[in-house]
Amino acid sequence: MAMELNLSVIYAFSFLTTAISFLFATYLFFWVKKQKATNETIIRISDYIKSGANTFIRKEYTLLAIFAGCVALLIFVFLPSPVWMGSPLRNLEMALAYICGTIISALAGKIGIVVATSANSRTAEAAREGIKPAFLVGFRGGAVMGLAVVGCSLLGVTAVLALIGDSTVLLGFSFGASSLALFAKAGGGIFTKTADVSADLVGKVELGIPEDDPRNPAVIADNVGDNVGDVAGMGADLLDSNVASMAAALVIAESLDSATGSANVMMVFTYAALGLLASVIGIASARIGKKGNPTRALNTSAYITSAIYLVLTAAATALIKGFSWRIWGAAAVGLAVGVIIGITTNYFTDDTKPIVQKVARASNTGPAFTILSGISYGFISAMPAMVGIAISALAAYNLCAPMGEGYAMFGISMAAVGMLSIVGMIIANDAYGPIVDNARGLAEMGGFDEETIRIADELDSAGNTVKAVTKGFAIGAAGLTVISLLGAYMAEVNQALAEAGKPLLAGFDVMDPTVFFGILVGASVPAVFSAMLILGVDRNAQRMVAEIRRQFNEIVGLREGKPGVVPEYDKCIDLATTGALRELIPAGLMAIIVTIVVGFVGGVSAIGGFLLGNIISGLLIAQFMSNSGGLWDNSKKYIESGEEGGKGSDAHKAAVVGDTVGDPFKDTAGPSINTQITVVSLVASLMSGLFAVFSLFG
């Protein structure tokens, strides 16, 4: 009964799925566009936000284009082997693949911004008619982003492999996507938290005016930040994980297939395409009742997508010749663990659960206790995810090991592909958050009635809850992806060693001091990287706070809210932009340069250890920062809902300090670490040929 297919059919199927997702995304985009946008205040403010976001994106992309151009040139000269030693054509392919990767990533970010800045005002207006239509506008706005990102990544990977037919070049493409994501995430993250933190600090804390009050000069910058940080940055981040997981799986699959046909490569594409299809169906089916619960609606559609994915891939595995149930099992394990990590993360950050409430209670004794308890629970919260990733890797490995040599690592890479299969849906849920957050702000600034603001609030709170879950999911996926990238790295190293006529590596032994050296250095990189980003926000916010204070002091009537007096929103946006652009390069560059130095000093074994150390401490710190940030945010909101003395109490003041500390944790440093790990892994794989030949002590 099994169908015998060849690669061309699978490529065609991949392209077809991409086409479907783009068509559906286009339909949803125009559906969002045709929703009502009539309120003049809102249109005016929304235009401010749109133009602010576009200014930032334009400036950021200009800077990154120069950076990417330089890197592309370096790639052309040196990778995969120096141009004077290998073939110039292959180097050219690699450089072009890199550029395509950066373009795809930039495109995904840009699409996200366009749709999010259109959907926010329309969601706000729809909220006047009830939660049902408002939810749909917000969600469909996010869905455009989700479909576009996953469509772009599948299209890119398929095109590169179909045209060039060499998975090593795919690593170049993936590096392009990741390196842009790294800087976009860092830049956007710094922008958004600069604006958010300083707006809160002067507005809420010093002057006691409400969030999103139009008198606050930083309020527009804050809304712009939601779009450039959370929408564009997060999209680039998940695009990067998605592409990297496919690239790693394909590198391993290709090395397995060289003996046995192309079943494994076909399987990677089929599973990825079916994941996109499942997301399309899941998105199309998302609905909410008139009195419905938006959190439940978002979660339900994620579960539906997962179920559809498992059924579709099971069918494909049963029908297509050469597809293995063991691999399907690995993908299923990955997906299941992703969901479990999401749920445990939720336990630590949901305000109906005990942890958030404990931190709120500790806030009664002062901010030091808010911080201490939040940091402690943040550290504890890392354990379930670490153990979950460990168990899924172990399970996938053991499931697939009996298939023959090399299949164990392929199993792990397919667990990552499985976990990321529903990423279209995940991005849709995640992008929904900043859209409704913006909508809430617009409703406030537009002077809408209380019921509308309450609806907007409810939508916003669902966005926050779901965000914690999707973040846990993203970190889990990154964890599995980088493990398989470690496998891809070893495959690349051994290919290079074989070409150089050197003995192959059997693995990376912890007792080898070169490996150990790499591990210790690698482990300190994410710590320094995240610290640099946080210090960037810190410096930038200090400047911004000074500017906001200046405006309140110098602009007559602003503080009192005299009609007609508007703050200079532009100045704040400019300040956040300039600052973010200044801070976004150093941290990412540090991570890349340390990798290269370790490689040329210690050689391929040191880099193996380096990647391991980087993954371990990166996962730990990323979980710690994302979760403690999330739980401070929610314990502040919990207090604002009237618990522990409510707004204005000492506990609330302490919780605001916690939230301010948590902001750059959860929205700047934490999620950037994922990308940092991926970038470093890809740099290592791409340069493995050089490290194998040139190194001081290797």
Add this chain to the structure above:
Amino acid sequence: MAMELNLSVIYAFSFLTTAISFLFATYLFFWVKKQKATNETIIRISDYIKSGANTFIRKEYTLLAIFAGCVALLIFVFLPSPVWMGSPLRNLEMALAYICGTIISALAGKIGIVVATSANSRTAEAAREGIKPAFLVGFRGGAVMGLAVVGCSLLGVTAVLALIGDSTVLLGFSFGASSLALFAKAGGGIFTKTADVSADLVGKVELGIPEDDPRNPAVIADNVGDNVGDVAGMGADLLDSNVASMAAALVIAESLDSATGSANVMMVFTYAALGLLASVIGIASARIGKKGNPTRALNTSAYITSAIYLVLTAAATALIKGFSWRIWGAAAVGLAVGVIIGITTNYFTDDTKPIVQKVARASNTGPAFTILSGISYGFISAMPAMVGIAISALAAYNLCAPMGEGYAMFGISMAAVGMLSIVGMIIANDAYGPIVDNARGLAEMGGFDEETIRIADELDSAGNTVKAVTKGFAIGAAGLTVISLLGAYMAEVNQALAEAGKPLLAGFDVMDPTVFFGILVGASVPAVFSAMLILGVDRNAQRMVAEIRRQFNEIVGLREGKPGVVPEYDKCIDLATTGALRELIPAGLMAIIVTIVVGFVGGVSAIGGFLLGNIISGLLIAQFMSNSGGLWDNSKKYIESGEEGGKGSDAHKAAVVGDTVGDPFKDTAGPSINTQITVVSLVASLMSGLFAVFSLFG
């Protein structure tokens, strides 16, 4: 010219050195005792402190005796192999060695308490006569502790090996010392920070009364805490590293010597004994001029000790047959790196350096920025030490690898022994801190004149500066020690595998998913462990704050300082004691139990990974916590010295929040992690025989 010595001579030399150190310690103790103690107020308060400390120690040791008894029983039944399978005599030896280890550790703590609680009041009185005599009393008090600790550990290790002649039993002895240290450190750390944090919170922050004000009901508990946490706990911690480094080196040396005589075992003892001798000389030569700088005096004596050590060991290496210059080189590298780590740590925590000042400046914008910048620099500060440890391990390995198989790992273990050689001096410097801190408090409470308090302040500030350096040193030493424990673990595993007729392990390959599983789980343990301790302090301090507030509200005239009205100091001491005892067991037990579970689930390979993960994240988190805690403390003091608005300014309030967060970081969690890593490594080595035979997937 080379002398040919045998083991008996070396053992005799070891015992002789121990005797010298004990004699000198006794002399110093009586010298301290005979210093003036005449002021009645001070004597009364000092007696309070002494009796509080003794109460805590008695209760703590009672609890730990029960715990140690249970563990000894388990050891007798199961280790090194189940009593019904192996030889009961060997199990008995192991259990007895374990008990001796716990006794030695408890003894070191007790000696420290006795001398510190005598030296504090005498230092305070000596301060009336100038900085020179006061420094000497404080320093010599600390020196008694240093000499006692190192003497005890050398005596114990020599006795165990001379009597039983089996280095595996030495691991049992070391485990005894470490397990007691783990709980003593955790218990003392929780006690001291409970008292410190809550005394500051109610006294300084809420009521605005000075530190060490006798009206504060927690002030005695705070002083007791300095003794039980910093003196006894720290002594147990360094004793544990010292014993573990010798045990690891001896296990490896014995496996090398089985072929070639006993030169390596002799070398370990000779170097350790010469280190103690160097410390004796260094301590005897410590002086300060009339207007001298106490920080410089402390540092100078540490450098002198290092130089003497290098000269003495070089002489021994030149004179004694079979001693190798390569091994000497490894020890010298270890010592040099220890000093370098101390110096870089100092850069991050010294208030004359830019980092502390930057954090102080950030405090102007509010406590959130104090926290954010402190956490960031704390993370960055981990890098130099990580890289330093990595480089010293690599250098020691490469220096000794040419000597033959197994010598590379021996080199690393001798680097650890070298780094810890001057530990007697280090402990003396470290114990000086809490003594002069107490003395400062006593001078304040005794109503001494301003000049005396200024002198006490200067001595105290030197204690803080030196403490940061010695902490960096302790962490570096623990890092190298646990690397060599990893080597000892592998030696034990292969012995067990050989006995069971199973194939030997070549190493721990990162690409092996069982190892990887262990790494991920191991990496999350120090995070959870430190979080549990911090939450313990948190809970305990909340109770204490309530009690202090109650006393200020209920005891008439206390707030106003009416003559004759004294707070109920006892209640606070009891509260801190009960709380600390309740919180001290769970965290340590968690670390041990997870180790055992991972071992029985994943077997010896998983444990190899587990230890690695534990070391990596443990070193990272320990550095992060110790250094950020130190820099918050000093940036608060920097502001109090009049910078950034001085005492009472907004920056100061923010800095106090930072200091409160930093307290349990630097004095509870951070330094306990060292011990946690050592304990886990020793449990793994001791149980390796069981894991090799019984495991679910191993």
